[in-house]
Amino acid sequence: MPELVYNSPVGPLIISIHNQKVVGIKWATVASPKKGADKFQLDSFANETIKQLDNYFSGKTDSLGIKVQMQGTQFQKNVWKSLMRIPLGETRTYSDIASEIGRPKAYRAVGSACARNKIPVIIPCHRVVGRNNVTGWSGNPGAKEWLLEHEKKNS
Missing domain, CATH: 1.10.10.10 (Winged helix-like DNA-binding domain superfamily/Winged helix DNA-binding domain)
Structure with missing residues (x-):
């Protein structure tokens, strides 16, 4: 499953993406030197996810419209x-x-x-x-x- 590292003000986040939806976010223990992905080429969904997170963390938006796939009961x-x-x-x-x-x-x-x-x-x-x-x-x-x-x- 493709993952990208997003360096947020609250620490690096490892974001897992599947079928154009975020399926997981984990708190990383070590900062990544840059935003991006080591395992796959960023597609339009990954770029839009990064853009929305940038807007959220910079206070430019009041909501996150990122598609997610919930896995649970x-x-x-x-x-x-x-x-x-x-x-x-x-x-x-x-x-x-x-x-x-x-x-x-x-x-x-x-x-x-x-x-x-x-x-x-x-x-x-x-x-x-x-x-x-x-x-x-x-x-x-x-x-x-x-x-x-x-x-x-x-x-």
Whole structure:
């Protein structure tokens, strides 16, 4: 599966692409010297993905319209679709998401779905917080807070 490295302000992201859709984003542990791909020639979808991420991280857009392919249970997909509807600069609690998808008592399962999100940033699990504080983040330390602050000032 083709991968490209995108150097974001919250650390390098390894983006996996299949059939013109992003199927995964992993937090890299070592920075890449440049944006681009070592394994394949960048096509129009990869270039558009980079352009949209550039616009997002520079504060020039309020949404990411990057096509994704979600891989999970139907419940997880429902959670992730709900996350993608949270406006830039806003947050929701796990309970809010559970209620929105019609499963008000499933807030812990919502947390599990967030933890299994294979496409962070694009599927914005960082916008989901605990009732009393920022919790439940599997990305780089400090990235959730950075993303929330970035979105708040650019919304």
